[in-house]
Structures are given as structure tokens and as C-alpha cells.
Amino acid sequence: MSLRGFRPSDVPFVAAVVADALHEHYDPGLYASLSAEWADGFLIAADPSEVPVGFLLGVSQVDREARVLMFAVDRNHRERGVGSLLMSTFLDRCRARGFRRTTLEVRVSNATAIRFYARYQFSVIDLLKGYYSDGENGYQMARPLP
Numbered sequence: 001m002s003l004r005g006f007r008p009s010d011v012p013f014v015a016a017v018v019a020d021a022l023h024e025h026y027d028p029g030l031y032a033s034l035s036a037e038w039a040d041g042f043l044i045a046a047d048p049s050e051v052p053v054g055f056l057l058g059v060s061q062v063d064r065e066a067r068v069l070m071f072a073v074d075r076n077h078r079e080r081g082v083g084s085l086l087m088s089t090f091l092d093r094c095r096a097r098g099f100r101r102t103t104l105e106v107r108v109s110n111a112t113a114i115r116f117y118a119r120y121q122f123s124v125i126d127l128l129k130g131y132y133s134d135g136e137n138g139y140q141m142a143r144p145l146p
């Protein structure tokens with residue numbers, strides 16, 4: 001498995017995983033515009049044939065902070081360390097930029113992701129009532145850096 005930056009040709013893969021895993025549908029142009037803001041924050045994991053299998057899209061909207069906006073691995077490639085490779089590399093890049101913390105939001109029902117984030121030393125800092133479009137509550141989680 002290798003990591004590389006986002007390319008415009010990744011949009012169909014990213015949009016399909018976002019629809020399947022996150023149940024969201026965004027304007028395809030969103031990905032390129034977010035990538036343009038902080039190219040190193042948008043990581044694609046690809047198999048040896050260069051086929052994408054997962055991604056992490058991070059942004060920096062607050063001074064010296066990063067936020068994981070979207071993070072998903074194709075369901076046929078989970079529990080093999082792809083998510084860990086994406087997250088550990090992303091945190092390294094946050095440190096290299098001198099960020100003081102990384103935040104994210106997660107559905108309160110998403111026990112798998114919450115356990116994963118806890119393993120990466122994220123902890124819940126806020127309950128976001130009705131945060132998701134279907135009314136589900138979210139947790140805001142944060143991890144101080146380094």
C-alpha cells in the first residue's frame with residue numbers, strides 16, 4: 001500500500017466511498033478546491049496497481065489547527081492497516097506544519113471510528129446536537145499535537 005496526493009482522476013473513487021461509507025453526496029468540484037488549499041492534507045492510499053482504496057481529507061480552517069473533514073477506507077480493504085497508515089501520516093504532516101491540535105466530528109453511533117480515533121489519542125470535547133442532516137448527534141473529538 002502506498003500513499004500519494006489527491007489527483008482529479010481520484011474523484012470517482014472518493015465520491016463512491018463517500019456515498020457508501022459516509023452517506024454523503026458533494027459537488028465533485030469540492031474535492032479539487034479543498035485540495036488546492038492544503039494539498040498535503042489530502043491523502044490517497046493506493047494498492048500496488050495504483051487503484052485507490054482509501055483517503056483522508058484534512059483542512060486547516062482555524063489558525064494552527066487541522067480538521068479531518070472526511071476519512072474512509074473502501075469496505076473491502078478495511079482492518080488491514082490502511083486507515084492507520086493514513087491517520088499516522090496525516091498527524092505527521094500536521095506536526096510538520098506546526099499545528100497545535102487536530103479535530104474531527106463523528107456520529108455518536110459510529111463505534112468503529114470512535115474506537116479507531118481513541119487509539120490515536122483523540123478524545124471527545126463536545127456533543128454536537130443534531131449535527132448530521134438526518135438529525136443524529138455528533139461528537140467533536142480533538143487530539144493535541146505533537
Ligand SMILES: CC(C)(COP(=O)(O)OP(=O)(O)OC[C@H]1O[C@@H](n2cnc3c(N)ncnc32)[C@H](O)[C@@H]1OP(=O)(O)O)[C@@H](O)C(=O)NCCC(=O)NCCS
Pocket residue numbers: 021022071072073074077078079080081082083084085105106107110112113115116119
Ligand atoms: C474508520 C476507518 C477509516 C478505519 O480504517 P481501517 O483501514 O479499517 O483501519 P485499520 O485497519 O488501520 O484499523 C482498524 C482496526 O483493524 C485492526 N487491524 C489493523 N490491521 C490489522 C491486521 N493486519 N489484522 C487484523 N486487524 C487489523 C486495527 O487494530 C483496528 O482495530 P481497532 O480500531 O479496534 O483498534 C474505516 O473503518 C472506515 O472507512 N469506516 C467507514 C467510514 C467512517 O466511519 N469514517 C469515519 C467517519 S468520522
